[in-house]
Amino acid sequence: MIITSTQPGDMDKRVGVLGGGQLGAMLVEAANQLRIPVNVLDVGHSSAKQVSSIGTHVEGSFKDREAIKKLAAVSDVVTVEIEHVDTTILEEISSTVDVQPSWKTIRTIQDKYAQKEYLHEYGVATAKSVQLETASVEDLEKASSILGLPLMLKSRREAYDGRGNYPVKTKEDFKHALEALGGTKSLYAEKWANFRMELAVMVVKTKDGVLSFPTTETVHENSICKLTYTPARSVSDAINRKAQDLARKAVACFQGKGAFGVEMFLLEDDTLLVNEMAPRPHNSGHYTIEACRVSQYEAHLSAILDLPLRQEDLELREPAVMLNILGGEAKDSHLQIAEAALKDRWLKVHLYGKGQARKGRKMGHITVCAPTISEAERRIQPLIDLIDKGKP
Ligand code: ATP
Ligand code: MG
Ligand code: MG
Numbered sequence: 001m002i003i004t005s006t007q008p009g010d011m012d013k014r015v016g017v018l019g020g021g022q023l024g025a026m027l028v029e030a031a032n033q034l035r036i037p038v039n040v041l042d043v044g045h046s047s048a049k050q051v052s053s054i055g056t057h058v059e060g061s062f063k064d065r066e067a068i069k070k071l072a073a074v075s076d077v078v079t080v081e082i083e084h085v086d087t088t089i090l091e092e093i094s095s096t097v098d099v100q101p102s103w104k105t106i107r108t109i110q111d112k113y114a115q116k117e118y119l120h121e122y123g124v125a126t127a128k129s130v131q132l133e134t135a136s137v138e139d140l141e142k143a144s145s146i147l148g149l150p151l152m153l154k155s156r157r158e159a160y161d162g163r164g165n166y167p168v169k170t171k172e173d174f175k176h177a178l179e180a181l182g183g184t185k186s187l188y189a190e191k192w193a194n195f196r197m198e199l200a201v202m203v204v205k206t207k208d209g210v211l212s213f214p215t216t217e218t219v220h221e222n223s224i225c226k227l228t229y230t231p232a233r234s235v236s237d238a239i240n241r242k243a244q245d246l247a248r249k250a251v252a253c254f255q256g257k258g259a260f261g262v263e264m265f266l267l268e269d270d271t272l273l274v275n276e277m278a279p280r281p282h283n284s285g286h287y288t289i290e291a292c293r294v295s296q297y298e299a300h301l302s303a304i305l306d307l308p309l310r311q312e313d314l315e316l317r318e319p320a321v322m323l324n325i326l327g328g329e330a331k332d333s334h335l336q337i338a339e340a341a342l343k344d345r346w347l348k349v350h351l352y353g354k355g356q357a358r359k360g361r362k363m364g365h366i367t368v369c370a371p372t373i374s375e376a377e378r379r380i381q382p383l384i385d386l387i388d389k390g391k392p
Contacts (some may be wrong), residue, residue, distance in 0.1 A: 001067055002059040003074075009037030013305055015166045016075030016097070018062040019047030022352040022362065023281050024081040026289065028052040032296035036305070041071040047222065048081070048317045065089045065112045072097045076300075077304050079258060083279055084111040084158050100304040101205070101256025101279050109279045112164075113156045113188040119274055122253035124246065126274045127152075128191040135187050143189035144168070152193075153177045156186040162223020169185045193273060195265040198233055200284035201247035203260045204314065206300045207306055208254050211299075213292060215243045216284050218263065221348065224360060225283050227384070228322040229255070229373060230291060235307040239270060246272050254279070260302035261285060283324070283362070284376045290348050291320035321380045325364040327357030328390050334363035341366050341383055362372075 011034055020042030028048050031038045036056035040048045041062050049057055056074040060067035062085060072078055072093040079100050087110070090103035109115045116126045130143040144151055149171070166177040168189075182189055198220060202213040217232035218225055219308030232240070233378050247262035254260070261282025263275040285296035294302070294313040302309040325334045334357050341347040351364040366383060370376040 001064075001071060001369070003056060003070060004059070006053045007037075007055075010035035011037070011305075014039060014055065014074065014280055015049065015077040015301065015304065017041065017081055017082040018068065018071070018078070018085050021081060022046030022047050022350075022364075025051050025352060026286070026295075026350075027081060027281065027297045027300060030295055031206070031301055034301075036301060039071055041067055045353075045355075047354060050353045054090055055322040055353075069093060073145055073199065079304055080106060080280055080298070084160075085110070090330040093382065098304075099256075101254065101258045101260075105254040106255050106279050109277055111156050112154060112276060113161060113186075115277060116188075119250060119253070119277075122249075124250045124253065124271065124274055127193050131191045132187045132189060133256055134267045135178050135181070135185065137178065140168070140174050140178060140189065141171075144171070144174075147189055147191045150192045152190045153181060155181055156188055161225075162220070163360070164189050165206055165223050166256055166384045177334035193265040193275070195339040196268050197232070197235070197266045198275070199235070199243050199244055199264045199266055199272070200228070200286065201262050201264070202282060202285035202296050202299075203247050203251040203262055204296075204303050204310055205254070205257050205260065206253055206256060206303045211309065211311045211314055212244055212248055212249045212286055213285060213296065213299075213314045215240050216287065218284050222278075222360075224326065226324055227380075228284050228320075229377075230287050230316060230320050230322075231373065233373060235266075239266065239272070242270075244274055246274065250274050252279060257306075259285070259296045259303065283365075286350070286365050287320040287322040287367050288314075289350075290369050291318055293317060308379060318371065319376050320367055320369045321373070321376040322365055323387075324362055324366045325351075325366065325387075327359050327361040327363050328387075329359065329391075331357050333357070333390055337383060337386060338364060340365075340386055344368075344379055344382075346379055347383070 006013040020040040025047035040053040041058040051271040087107040132139040153166045219228040289295040
């Protein structure tokens with residue numbers, strides 16, 4: 001394990017982050033402006049470390065207990081940029097360092113089925129789910145007799161970018177779905193949501209209460225977020241209010257401070273269900289960097305450090321579209337997209353410095369703000385066309 005001490009910061013409280021991916025990097029970028037020292041625990045050249053020379057970085061895995069203890073020893077507040085962490089060690093260090101949000105919150109949310117049960121207990125509507133006792137065709141059969149087909153088979157843990165999901169359309173899919181999700185992993189089945197749209201709200205829990213960013217429309221392709229539109233298109237004021245209320249209610253029932261992502265399904269009959277939550281800044285909130293008065297990253301730092309933050313600080317300044325840049329078939333296709341985007345300087349390109357692209361890996365994103373959402377859509381369209389053209 002290597003510990004690298006660089007510049008101390010100007011602010012006195014030190015933040016420790018488990019994970020140094022793109023969310024950690026954008027958190028560091030927000031912290032840099034105030035010279036808040038952010039100590040990152042991850043491998044040597046992780047995205048977050050590339051943009052930070054303030055703080056004391058720990059080189060190692062954010063799953064390594066000893067490395068987490070080292071991070072805690074040099075930090076005043078410990079937070080996460082990924083929920084797939086060992087919460088028993090977070091519980092242990094919480095006696096000596098402030099862990100935000102609470103390890104209990106991270107423990108519940110990291111298990112998607114436990115998260116659903118918890119939300120259900122607090123009266124938050126989610127898609128009906130059935131736990132599979134074993135990853136067997138018989139148990140999947142039982143679940144499908146309760147939920148009907150199609151259904152979504154999901155891994156309870158370690159899921160991201162749709163990697164733990166398998167759509168089960170007919171009984172013929174059962175065997176393959178179980179194999180595709182790893183056979184022995186803990187699984188659950190979810191009732192298929194015939195959604196009209198997907199919405200997301202970033203909610204910020206501070207020491208004083210819950211605040212929320214505007215309602216965003218998210219568009220997924222193969223279970224991976226492709227685009228976000230803020231404000232959400234063709235959503236009435238009433239639905240917007242319902243989405244805001246549901247997202248706030250979902251976050252309010254968890255302990256601790258910080259930014260939370262709440263993903264929702266808007267069904268054909270206008271019912272809203274929570275799909276899932278994230279106890280950290282979230283892909284659906286990238287747009288806030290350019291489009292809101294305060295970004296989700298500044299908001300997360302403000303919440304965990306008890307800096308002033310009010311509801312009006314989270315307002316939208318201008319409509320925005322965000323497009324994810326994923327790794328494509330060719331190893332530099334993400335760079336070609338970034339280069340093409342630079343032809344229109346209204347498009348703000350963020351690259352994550354991950355080096356080698358893998359197909360479907362998030363390599364960067366583009367945000368465009370404009371006076372109207374249709375103007376923002378018009379400006380991003382050539383990039384969407386370029387991405388769609390590159391698909392096999
Ligand atoms: P993330 O990267 O957001 O953490 P994830 O791997 O945890 O994603 P989910 O959010 O569970 O996956 O699902 C990804 C996408 O798959 C959803 O946004 C939605 O488009 C689709 N999906 C998930 N669950 C269902 C469902 N029950 N019915 C229909 N579509 C679903
Ligand atoms: Mg998820
Ligand atoms: Mg999701």
